Amino acid sequence: MITYYRDRDVLVTSTGVRMGGREYRLGDLRQVWHRRGRRSWTRVAGRGALGLAILAPVAIGLIGIGVAVLIHASTGTTVALVGGGILIGLAAAPLADFLLEHVDRSYDRGSRCLEIWARIRDGEVLLLRTDDAQRFGQIYRALQRALDSGSVPR
Numbered sequence: 001m002i003t004y005y006r007d008r009d010v011l012v013t014s015t016g017v018r019m020g021g022r023e024y025r026l027g028d029l030r031q032v033w034h035r036r037g038r039r040s041w042t043r044v045a046g047r048g049a050l051g052l053a054i055l056a057p058v059a060i061g062l063i064g065i066g067v068a069v070l071i072h073a074s075t076g077t078t079v080a081l082v083g084g085g086i087l088i089g090l091a092a093a094p095l096a097d098f099l100l101e102h103v104d105r106s107y108d109r110g111s112r113c114l115e116i117w118a119r120i121r122d123g124e125v126l127l128l129r130t131d132d133a134q135r136f137g138q139i140y141r142a143l144q145r146a147l148d149s150g151s152v153p154r
Contacts, residue, residue: 002149005142007135010128012142014149019116019127019139026146030119032127034140037113040131044111050103054096061089108134116140 002014011018016025064085068078110133118127130136 002146004146005139010139012139012146014146017127017143017146022125024118024120024127028120029147030121032116032118032143032147034136035115035117037115040111040113043106043109047103047106047111050099050106054092054099057092057095058089061085061087061092064088108132110134110136116143 003011004014005012009019014026016023017029018024062085065082068081068085071077073081109131112133113129113131114133114136115126116128116136116139118125128136128139
């Protein structure tokens with residue numbers, strides 16, 4: 001028996017699958033397909049908020065430099081404002097690294113509910129529903145590899 005995918009809830013092998021607390025032999029699965037649910041605008045908005053959070057220190061730094069140039073203050077005040085603006089702008093680098101990691105994770109999770117369906121003798125059955133796009137892709141590819149293997153090892 002070849003194991004194509006395994007986690008605490010899902011097992012895909014060359015002989016069958018276990019998903020959603022139920023087990024099916026590969027031969028029982030007549031057809032397998034996937035569906036994408038509606039987009040979660042909350043997750044999309046969260047990504048936008050992360051993007052704005054990355055740009056905020058740069059914008060604040062540019063505003064500080066602009067104010068320093070426009071107010072015609074003393075040299076000391078102008079240098080302080082320009083220096084402060086540059087320092088705030090430079091603070092964006094470590095913050096951007098942290099926030100971009102969160103953006104990457106949000107794309108791994110995806111913004112849609114994803115489902116794997118199968119047709120068996122008794123009708124259609126939902127095998128898996130998840131919001132995790134990366135996990136969904138791994139499971140679906142494993143299931144396709146198992147079904148494409150064609151023969152059950154003895």
